[in-house]
Amino acid sequence: MALIxxxxxxxxxxxxxxxxxxxxxxxVRWVKARLQRRRGPPLVQVYRNLARLLRKxxxxxxxxxxxxxxxxxxxxxxxWTAASLVPAFSTQLLFGPAADLIALVALLxxxxxxxxxxxxxxxxxxxxxxxxxxxxIASLAEPAMLMIVFVLSLSAGTTHLPAVAxxxxxxxxxxxxxxxxxxxxxxxxxxxxxxxxxxxxxxTHLELTMVHExxxxxxxxxxxxxxxxxxxxKLVLYLTLFSCLFVPxxxxxxxxxxxxxxxxxxxxxxxxxxxxxxxxLFETCIAKMRLFRLGDLIGGGFLFGLLGVILMFVFxxx
Amino acid sequence: xxxxxxxGAGTEVVLGMVAVGGRRVPxxxxxIYGACVAISAVICLCGLAVxxxxxxxxxxxxxxxxxxPWQHAHFRLDALSALFLVIVNxxxxxxxLFAFGHSRHPGRHxxxxxxxxxxxxxxxxxxxxxxxxxxxxxxxxxxxxMSLVSWLLVLSNHREKGNDHAGFVYLIMAGxxxxxxxxxxxxxxxxEGDYTFAAIRSLPHGVTLASSVLALALIGAGGKxxxxxxxxxxxxxxxxxxxxxxxxxxGVMTKVAVYGFIRLVFDLAGPAQWWWGALVxxxxxxxxxxxxxxxxxxxxxxxxxxxxxxxNIGIIFIGLGLALAFQASxxxxxxxxxxxAALLHVFNHSVFKSLLFLGSGAVLWATGNRxxxxxxxxxxxxxxxxxxxxxxxxxxxxxxxxxxxxxxWLILQGLLFGQLLPQWLMKLTVPAVAxxxxxxxxxxAACFVKAFGIVFLGRPRTExxxxxxxxxxxxxxxxxxxxxxxxxxxxxxxxILALIEPATWQITRETMAGASDTNWLWLVPTDGLRASYSxxxxxxxIVLSAGALGLVMRRFADHGLRxxxxxxxxxxxxxxxxxxxxxxxxxPIRRVFGSVLVGAREEISMPEPGDRFPARIEVFLIxxxxxxxxxxxxxxxxxxxxxxxxxxxQTIRTYLSYMFAxxxxxxxxxxxxx
Numbered sequence: 001m002a003l004i005x006x007x008x009x010x011x012x013x014x015x016x017x018x019x020x021x022x023x024x025x026x027x028v029r030w031v032k033a034r035l036q037r038r039r040g041p042p043l044v045q046v047y048r049n050l051a052r053l054l055r056k057x058x059x060x061x062x063x064x065x066x067x068x069x070x071x072x073x074x075x076x077x078x079x080w081t082a083a084s085l086v087p088a089f090s091t092q093l094l095f096g097p098a099a100d101l102i103a104l105v106a107l108l109x110x111x112x113x114x115x116x117x118x119x120x121x122x123x124x125x126x127x128x129x130x131x132x133x134x135x136x137i138a139s140l141a142e143p144a145m146l147m148i149v150f151v152l153s154l155s156a157g158t159t160h161l162p163a164v165a166x167x168x169x170x171x172x173x174x175x176x177x178x179x180x181x182x183x184x185x186x187x188x189x190x191x192x193x194x195x196x197x198x199x200x201x202x203x204t205h206l207e208l209t210m211v212h213e214x215x216x217x218x219x220x221x222x223x224x225x226x227x228x229x230x231x232x233x234k235l236v237l238y239l240t241l242f243s244c245l246f247v248p249x250x251x252x253x254x255x256x257x258x259x260x261x262x263x264x265x266x267x268x269x270x271x272x273x274x275x276x277x278x279x280x281l282f283e284t285c286i287a288k289m290r291l292f293r294l295g296d297l298i299g300g301g302f303l304f305g306l307l308g309v310i311l312m313f314v315f316x317x318x
Numbered sequence: 319x320x321x322x323x324x325x326g327a328g329t330e331v332v333l334g335m336v337a338v339g340g341r342r343v344p345x346x347x348x349x350i351y352g353a354c355v356a357i358s359a360v361i362c363l364c365g366l367a368v369x370x371x372x373x374x375x376x377x378x379x380x381x382x383x384x385x386x387p388w389q390h391a392h393f394r395l396d397a398l399s400a401l402f403l404v405i406v407n408x409x410x411x412x413x414x415l416f417a418f419g420h421s422r423h424p425g426r427h428x429x430x431x432x433x434x435x436x437x438x439x440x441x442x443x444x445x446x447x448x449x450x451x452x453x454x455x456x457x458x459x460x461x462x463x464m465s466l467v468s469w470l471l472v473l474s475n476h477r478e479k480g481n482d483h484a485g486f487v488y489l490i491m492a493g494x495x496x497x498x499x500x501x502x503x504x505x506x507x508x509x510e511g512d513y514t515f516a517a518i519r520s521l522p523h524g525v526t527l528a529s530s531v532l533a534l535a536l537i538g539a540g541g542k543x544x545x546x547x548x549x550x551x552x553x554x555x556x557x558x559x560x561x562x563x564x565x566x567x568x569g570v571m572t573k574v575a576v577y578g579f580i581r582l583v584f585d586l587a588g589p590a591q592w593w594w595g596a597l598v599x600x601x602x603x604x605x606x607x608x609x610x611x612x613x614x615x616x617x618x619x620x621x622x623x624x625x626x627x628x629x630n631i632g633i634i635f636i637g638l639g640l641a642l643a644f645q646a647s648x649x650x651x652x653x654x655x656x657x658x659a660a661l662l663h664v665f666n667h668s669v670f671k672s673l674l675f676l677g678s679g680a681v682l683w684a685t686g687n688r689x690x691x692x693x694x695x696x697x698x699x700x701x702x703x704x705x706x707x708x709x710x711x712x713x714x715x716x717x718x719x720x721x722x723x724x725x726x727w728l729i730l731q732g733l734l735f736g737q738l739l740p741q742w743l744m745k746l747t748v749p750a751v752a753x754x755x756x757x758x759x760x761x762x763a764a765c766f767v768k769a770f771g772i773v774f775l776g777r778p779r780t781e782x783x784x785x786x787x788x789x790x791x792x793x794x795x796x797x798x799x800x801x802x803x804x805x806x807x808x809x810x811x812x813x814i815l816a817l818i819e820p821a822t823w824q825i826t827r828e829t830m831a832g833a834s835d836t837n838w839l840w841l842v843p844t845d846g847l848r849a850s851y852s853x854x855x856x857x858x859x860i861v862l863s864a865g866a867l868g869l870v871m872r873r874f875a876d877h878g879l880r881x882x883x884x885x886x887x888x889x890x891x892x893x894x895x896x897x898x899x900x901x902x903x904x905x906p907i908r909r910v911f912g913s914v915l916v917g918a919r920e921e922i923s924m925p926e927p928g929d930r931f932p933a934r935i936e937v938f939l940i941x942x943x944x945x946x947x948x949x950x951x952x953x954x955x956x957x958x959x960x961x962x963x964x965x966x967x968q969t970i971r972t973y974l975s976y977m978f979a980x981x982x983x984x985x986x987x988x989x990x991x992x
Contacts, residue, residue: 014863054871057878059885063777065697067708073871077864081856084863097840098855102730103718107856109763110717116767117708120898123694123776124886128898131771135764136906142763143756146730150752153734159849218884222875226867295910302753309749313737 002255006094013093014084017240020269021083021232022046024239024276031280046232053225061122061218071118072219072226078111079230083237087244089264090252091162100159101149104241105142108193111230112138119215130214133291137199137211140298141192144185147305151182152245154312165248178308183246185308188301190238194231196279198289198297202231209288239275240268247271319364320378320395323403323450326357326364330443337435347421347431351414354439358411361446365403368395369817385455392514394452397820398585401661402449402577404817409570409668410442412796416676417562419792425683433474434560441467441566445574454503454513458496461578465492465542468571471563472555484554491541491551498538499578502531506586515586523588532594535582536601542575545635546605547943549628553612556627557620557688561679564620568627569672573664576634583642584657584825592739595643596747599636603754606632610761611915614768614907615939617690617900619678622769623671626714629758630667634660636751637729641826643739644732650828652735655843658830659728661818666721666807670713673800677707680793681773684786690769690900695778699786704774706797711766713804716759719853719860721807724841726759731849761907768903777894809853811841901937908937916940 026046033040060069085099099107112134119131153159155178156167171179192199195212204210210217216227244251250267252260289297333350340346368375377396385391395403417438424431444464451457469492473485505527506518523531541548556567583594609628616622637660644653680703681696682688697704713720733755736748778784788794807814815830823829830843841851884890904912912918917940925931965976 054875057876057880059880059882061884062881063695063698063884065775067697067775073864073867074860077860077867080863080867081859084859095855095859097850098852098859099718100849100851102727102849103723103851103856106716106718106723106727109715109760110712113712113715113717113763113767117771117775120767120771121697121775122884122886123894123897124884124890125896125898126887128771128776128903131767132898132903133906135767135903136910139757139760139764139907140910142760143753146756146759147753150734150749153849154737157848159731159734217887221878222871225875226871291906292909299910306749306753309752310746313745313749314742316737 002092003094006092009090009092010084010094013088013090014080017083017088017233017236018080018229020272021229021236022050024236024272025232027273027276028235028280028283031277032284035280035284046228050225050229053228054222056221058221058223063123064121064218067114068118068121069223071114071121072223072230075111075115075118076226076230076233078107078114079233079237082107082111083233083240085161086237086240087162087165087251088240089268090256090261091165092252092254093162096162097160101153101161101164102146102159104161105145105149108234108237109138109142115215115227122218124218126210126214126217130211130217133211134215137192137294137298140295140302141189144298144302144305145189145193147302147309148182148186148189151178151305151308151312154309155179161244165244165251166253168245169248169251178311179246181304181308181311183242185301185304186242186246188298188304190242191282192294192298192301194235194238197283198286199294201288211291236272239272242275243268243271319368320380320393320450323361323364323395323446324380324382324393326361327443327446327450330354330357330439330446333439334436334443337432337439341432341435347424347435348418350435350439351418351421354414354442355411355418358407358414358442362404362407362411365400365407366817368400369397369404369820373397373820373823379452385453385459389453389455389513391456392452393450393456394515395450397824398577398580399449401818401821402573403446405573405665405668406445406449406570407442409566409573409672410445412799413562413565413569413672413676414442415799416565416679416793416796419790419794419796420562420679420683422792423790425686428683429474429476429560433476434471434563437467437470437474438563441471441563445570448574449577452515454507454515454518457578458500458503461499462492462496464571464574465496468559468563468567469555471567472559474560474563475558478558480554481558484551484558487551488555491548495538495541495548498534498541499582502534502538502582505531505534515581518586525591528587528589529591529594531587532583532597535579535587536598539575539578539582540601540635543572543579543631543634544575544605544609544628545601545631546608546628547947549605549609549631550941550944550948552628553616553621553624556624557618561620561675561682564624565672565675565679568624568675569668572627572631573668576631576638576664580638580825583638584645590642590646592643592646592741592744595639595641595646596741596743597639598642599639599747599751602632602635602637602639603751604632605629605635606758607754607761608632608915610758610765611907611911612939612941614761614765614904615912615916615918615937618688619681619690619693619769619773620675620688622690622765623674623678626674626762626765627667627671629762630663630671630714632758633726633729633755634663634667636660636755637663637725637732639751640729640732640736643744644735645826647739647741649735649738650826651830652732652738654822654826654828654830655728655735656732657822657826658815658818658843659725659732661821662728662811662814663722663725665814665818666713666725666804669800669803669807670710670722673706673710673797673804674714676793676797676800677703677710680789680797681786683789685780685782687780687782690772692780693773693778693783694776694780694894694897695774696783696786697774699784700774700788702794703789703797706794706801707774708770709801709804711770713808715763715766717763719805719808719857721804721811724808724811724851724853726755727851728843729755731843734849761911764907768900772898772900772903776897779894779897809857811853815841912939917942
């Protein structure tokens with residue numbers, strides 16, 4: 001019975017993350033537009049864009065190889081798999097044990113690896129530019145993320161995501177220095193990984209400032225739809241991961257009833273909404289950074305994480 | 319079993335002589351390499367048989383009547399030896415298969431067969447013998463044989479520029495390493511001078527003596543493996559050899575060195591001190607970061623791979639240091655976890671590094687050049703090699719669901735237990751090492767995006783790359799065998815962990831949880847819900863979701879596909895020089911990390927307005943290890959040589975007075991004993 005419930009939860013979450021993701025992206029865009037005193041597109045606009053892209057034919061560069069054509073599918077399914085393994089509204093996920101926090105970080109690294117290769121496949125200068133900068137950012141953000149993972153798993157005594165979430169429900173985060181440090185680092189990493197301002201500008205039209213957009217410049221049609229959808233799912237993944245790790249309140253506990261489930265679902269959606277609004281606010285208030293100052297920002301996140309780990313090691317827990 | 323292995327190794331030595339005798343026979347290359355494949359396979363099976371026999375089977379020992387006059391040659395096959403026997407001969411077998419394929423179409427750039435063939439089988443035999451040695455004499459003899467034969471193989475491409483320098487540096491470093499090991503065994507054997515390992519094990523060793531042995535083992539075995547700052551010879555020597563020998567040197571010989579370190583420090587030197595672990599871990603962490611940063615700066619494909627060996631050796635030493643620390647702090651269960659992780663990484667690295675070097679050999683054979691800046695677009699011309707190289711690249715970048723990730727995941731799990739170490743120094747060391755490991759893993763991914771992307775993707779930068787032929791079927795088979803192992807170990811690590819389990823049990827008297835039970839789907843290295851991983855489930859999930867996605871797309875999306883020129887923001891340029899190069903790909907990382915760690919500096923020379931010269935950018939790297947560690951002794955030796963040189967150009971009177979002075983000095987030395 002428990003197995004069936006876990007399976008159902010797993011399926012529900014797998015479908016929900018994909019269904020909700022474009023809406024969250026749309027919400028960020030809408031709030032940003034409102035803050036800039038524009039009317040802003042409706043929330044369904046992102047869904048419409050995806051549907052329109054799906055109906056268009058693919059224009060493929062002459063010398064592209066199979067890597068280029070397979071990459072959108074692989075990247076999307078990898079990020080989707082990762083997103084479905086982060087407990088969103090319930091900690092009972094059938095495939096949860098397949099990937100702990102470390103494996104989750106590495107799974108996202110796999111997706112990035114594939115996308116960077118696809119960017120190099122056509123052999124244009126922008127593809128190389130995007131891939132090279134993306135890997136530079138990742139080479140700072142990924143260790144920072146691992147440091148955060150270390151802080152959390154040392155606190156909770158496990159790298160198992162649902163267990164960390166359950167531990168964190170009982171912990172008042174703001175009384176623990178290392179957790180606050182980890183939360184700050186996590187925000188920096190999430191911004192960097194999702195290519196948001198000040199690391200990257202998702203709405204840029206100036207090629208030289210592009211990072212992520214430069215990588216996917218040559219994609220069109222259904223391939224582009226998948227790439228865009230991947231970005232949305234990744235945003236939801238990070239918002240969910242943040243809420244699961246630092247504000248897991250409301251998540252349905254193990255063996256919870258339907259009411260718990262409804263609460264879990266409701267709080268998850270609210271948290272996604274709050275996260276999207278906060279992201280839009282933050283992006284409106286800040287300017288994009290020069291590429292080589294990113295080392296300071298993300299490196300700072302890395303050091304916050306490292307400091308948290310050292311605190312954990314020296315004092316056990318604060 | 320052991321007798322069979324020794325006969326195999328002996329046959330390989332004989333094969334070397336056969337190669338000399340039959341050098342005029344046209345099929346001698348195929349014969350030698352084919353025989354090497356067969357012998358390696360047999361030895362590998364022998365090792366597997368020992369490993370699967372279980373703990374209760376005692377180690378086999380053989381004493382042969384040669385060696386030093388008062389001491390016979392001792393050989394022993396215990397679990398640790400058997401594990402390394404399998405790893406070594408697996409690499410040797412597959413590499414020989416590749417060499418078999420290549421020996422039939424040597425290509426323009428291969429060295430003459432007679433410069434490789436006699437030494438190749440002896441090299442294999444020497445590596446096998448090191449692992450089996452049970453006394454210091456056999457160990458050092460085989461070790462030195464391995465060094466010298468590989469030195470000869472490095473010099474087989476003797477006409478290529480720079481190879482003589484590589485051989486020279488390698489010879490010196492190998493000599494220093496062997497002297498260090500000689501001293502280590504001398505210390506361990508004590509005043510009685512019994513050099514069998516059994517006698518050494520039974521002697522009690524003081525802390526000072528054992529610590530000196532650790533330092534000497536780090537210099538001797540660690541230098542051979544390529545730890546920082548003794549790694550300088552490795553990126554010179556490994557790429558200089560023919561590619562399949564490079565695969566052996568990087569993938570297999572460094573593992574023999576790791577075996578030497580484990581045998582000396584874990585087995586012979588007696589109980590570990592906690593600070594040994596800290597030392598080895600920190601050296602490992604620095605090695606990992608320095609190796610990968612230097613690898614990123616390279617544009618010679620084989621040298622890049624060689625620097626990556628340095629990185630992976632660092633990761634292995636992190637695991638070994640962790641195991642030492644836990645063992646010294648009486649935490650044998652966690653020590654078993656860390657040691658299992660390190661040994662699994664030894665296995666993994668030997669698989670994917672051999673694969674990558676073989677792939678680079680195929681590229682070198684096809685295009686005649688190791689310079690990445692002259693490749694590009696090879697995925698169209700060499701599809702098989704490209705797939706194998708891609709799998710190897712993803713595996714070495716520690717990406718799930720491949721094998722490199724499993725071992726790094728286990729090492730990270732081991733580091734998470736660092737809180738159990740009571741020493742305050744450890745509380746700072748473990749987080750720092752964890753940070754270095756995380757950094758090196760992320761940089762490795764960047765490095766292999768560069769290696770695969772610049773060589774195999776994009777547009778061909780030269781005519782040679784545009785017309786490169788695919789390599790032959792046998793060589794491809796060898797690469798796909800290794801690629802298959804990368805995937806298999808990644809999704810189902812349990813069988814490999816079961817092979818490692820006897821070796822960890824032999825050293826720590828503990829077993830990593832989940833290493834030997836029947837739960838092959840989930841990797842649960844510790845008790846309970848602390849952590850779990852399943853590459854297979856992950857892979858199935860990804861494949862299922864990709865399949866579902868494909869179905870949805872087939873049903874709802876447009877199927878149209880139009881080929882055309884790339885868009886490139888409206889200004890597509892047909893010149894392949896407009897692509898990113900290996901150097902430009904690394905430029906952001908060079909600016910962030912390189913300026914501090916390797917003193918990277920760019921110099922741009924702009925022509926005056928009106929001049930028609932191209933602007934040039936040059937990148938300079940500084941190897942600090944070379945400047946601070948190697949240059950001073952080299953200068954000292956040079957100065958001494960110059961000084962002694964002046965002594966050689968004197969008149970007969972001066973020589974006579976030298977003799978007289980020496981006589982006086984000797985008499986004075988003898989005086990006290992009168």
